[in-house]
Amino acid sequence: MQNEKVSIEKDNILFDLDVKDYREVISTLSDLLYENHVINSKEEFNNAVIERENDISTSIGNELAIPHGKSESVLHSSIALAVLKNKIKWGGEGNDEVKYVFMLAIEDRDKGNKHLQVLANLSSHLMDDDFVKEFKKAESKDQLFKIVNKIN
Amino acid sequence: MKIVAVSACIAGLAHTYMAKTKLEKEASKRGYDIKVETQGAMGIENKISEEEAKNADVAIFAVDTNVSERDRFSGKPVLEVGTKEAIKNIEDVLNRAEKLI
Numbered sequence: 001m002q003n004e005k006v007s008i009e010k011d012n013i014l015f016d017l018d019v020k021d022y023r024e025v026i027s028t029l030s031d032l033l034y035e036n037h038v039i040n041s042k043e044e045f046n047n048a049v050i051e052r053e054n055d056i057s058t059s060i061g062n063e064l065a066i067p068h069g070k071s072e073s074v075l076h077s078s079i080a081l082a083v084l085k086n087k088i089k090w091g092g093e094g095n096d097e098v099k100y101v102f103m104l105a106i107e108d109r110d111k112g113n114k115h116l117q118v119l120a121n122l123s124s125h126l127m128d129d130d131f132v133k134e135f136k137k138a139e140s141k142d143q144l145f146k147i148v149n150k151i152n
Numbered sequence: 153m154k155i156v157a158v159s160a161c162i163a164g165l166a167h168t169y170m171a172k173t174k175l176e177k178e179a180s181k182r183g184y185d186i187k188v189e190t191q192g193a194m195g196i197e198n199k200i201s202e203e204e205a206k207n208a209d210v211a212i213f214a215v216d217t218n219v220s221e222r223d224r225f226s227g228k229p230v231l232e233v234g235t236k237e238a239i240k241n242i243e244d245v246l247n248r249a250e251k252l253i
Contacts, residue, residue, distance in 0.1 A: 104165065106165060116193055120169045127170050
């Protein structure tokens with residue numbers, strides 16, 4: 001069930017994900033979104049995200065990255081979150097190390113609906129040091145879910 | 153100091169709103185007036201009027217794409233940076249904007 005108040009569904013959160021590079025994070029999260037019926041093509045969505053990443057890396061400092069893809073394969077705009085077991089170097093962006101990955105799946109025809117607003121709100125909150133500090137303290141998927149959904 | 157700013161990125165969602173938040177925070181920290189218009193997936197929000205543009209001391213474009221209705225800012229000193237610069241090095245962006253006045 002899609003709840004407009006929820007910015008990240010619990011099923012779309014991975015905690016302690018063990019991966020070796022950013023491509024593996026993106027493909028793991030794409031698989032997850034596919035299983036959860038957010039996207040209808042893993043490959044197409046994955047390619048859209050990688051293409052965007054090659055354009056300009058989405059590492060934003062503070063151990064955060066926000067890969068995103070806008071694609072016809074997205075059934076409803078959503079966010080997936082992965083907290084990595086170990087920090088990894090993110091794409092071609094110098095030596096940025098990333099541990100928290102918010103991946104946004106954006107519907108191609110999505111214009112101005114409520115869910116988009118939720119994604120935009122989350123983006124703003126990632127600039128709030130207190131919010132970031134709080135979710136970095138989370139020690140489980142349940143805790144993360146509560147913290148990231150408190151913001152609306 | 154009065155600042156008008158426009159933020160816009162390719163997908164029009166994530167970087168646009170992050171750049172807006174960073175600009176607003178840093179400007180208010182420095183005691184400046186700022187209005188940030190977003191040109192994103194939800195269209196133009198918090199639109200800057202011709203009057204507001206005219207009264208500003210400087211314009212900052214934090215954009216990875218073209219600015220719509222750019223004419224509003226003609227004659228103003230403009231600092232153009234990418235959204236990522238605003239997100240990662242906001243202090244530097246404001247320092248550079250100060251130098252344009």
